[in-house]
Amino acid sequence: MTNPALSNDPGDAIPSARGANRPQPAIALLETRHLSRSVGQRLLVNDVSVQVSAGEIFAVVGPSGAGKSSFLRLLNRLDEPTAGTVLLQNVDYRSIAPQELRRRVGMVMQTAFLFPGTISANIAFGPRQRGEVMAPTQIATLLERVGLSGFADRDIGNLSGGEAQRVALARTLANAPEVLLLDEPTSALDEASVRGVEELVLGIVRERRMACVIVTHNREQAVRLADRTMIMEAGRLVAIGPTREVLHAD
Ligand SMILES: Nc1ncnc2c1ncn2[C@@H]1O[C@H](COP(=O)(O)OP(=O)(O)OP(=O)(O)O)[C@@H](O)[C@H]1O
Ligand SMILES: [Mg+2]
Numbered sequence: 001m002t003n004p005a006l007s008n009d010p011g012d013a014i015p016s017a018r019g020a021n022r023p024q025p026a027i028a029l030l031e032t033r034h035l036s037r038s039v040g041q042r043l044l045v046n047d048v049s050v051q052v053s054a055g056e057i058f059a060v061v062g063p064s065g066a067g068k069s070s071f072l073r074l075l076n077r078l079d080e081p082t083a084g085t086v087l088l089q090n091v092d093y094r095s096i097a098p099q100e101l102r103r104r105v106g107m108v109m110q111t112a113f114l115f116p117g118t119i120s121a122n123i124a125f126g127p128r129q130r131g132e133v134m135a136p137t138q139i140a141t142l143l144e145r146v147g148l149s150g151f152a153d154r155d156i157g158n159l160s161g162g163e164a165q166r167v168a169l170a171r172t173l174a175n176a177p178e179v180l181l182l183d184e185p186t187s188a189l190d191e192a193s194v195r196g197v198e199e200l201v202l203g204i205v206r207e208r209r210m211a212c213v214i215v216t217h218n219r220e221q222a223v224r225l226a227d228r229t230m231i232m233e234a235g236r237l238v239a240i241g242p243t244r245e246v247l248h249a250d
């Protein structure tokens with residue numbers, strides 16, 4: 001018996017032939033569907049549905065307490081949604097093993113939480129947890145990319161804030177994530193380091209075609225980095241669109 005829902009268009013039987021001459025829509029690498037989290041009576045994140053594509057930087061801005069960090073922490077399941085869900089390449093993330101999810105969705109916070117020891121040990125940590133050994137040349141290449149050539153054997157104790165954030169970024173990149181989550185990654189840095197880290201994020205997101213979600217209280221930073229921006233207030237999405245339009249920046 002044929003399924004009438006599928007048989008109306010004979011082209012459906014041969015999707016590759018049917019789709020061959022059509023422009024492919026941008027694929028949402030990351031999608032939230034009615035994503036919500038409540039704690040007690042409070043809705044920290046309230047019904048947020050957005051899509052972020054490969055190579056795109058998506059900013060989340062809004063007043064303090066709006067739920068920006070709460071939203072971000074739902075995206076790699078650091079916190080559990082109380083309603084709605086997240087799709088990673090169209091797959092509900094609740095069906096992905098947590099360890100694999102954390103590898104595929106990397107996160108860098110406001111201040112780098114590095115382990116005592118050398119920079120190379122910090123960078124090799126993620127792969128090592130999965131039983132993979134990073135070759136010194138791989139570590140060197142990654143360090144070079146984040147502007148820290150020759151830092152492999154240095155101790156993390158001697159790093160400036162900007163350097164530590166670059167190590168945190170390199171450590172996340174060592175896992176080859178598809179999605180990069182950044183929570184106020186430059187708010188603890190001086191102005192010169194801010195611009196350096198911004199340029200790094202821009203370059204790396206484009207090169208690796210990651211979907212990047214950056215929480216920032218700094219609207220100028222959103223304008224410099226983000227293709228699109230959403231504004232959150234009291235847990236809700238109140239505006240979304242191209243960054244300059246949403247933030248009324250000229
Ligand atoms: N685990 C929790 N339990 C209860 N309330 C929480 C919890 N975590 C955060 N909140 C509250 O949820 C609201 C949103 O917090 P969140 O940290 O997501 O805001 P934010 O937009 O990131 O703010 P900021 O710009 O200050 O970082 C705040 O009122 C906060 O006090
Ligand atoms: Mg926050």
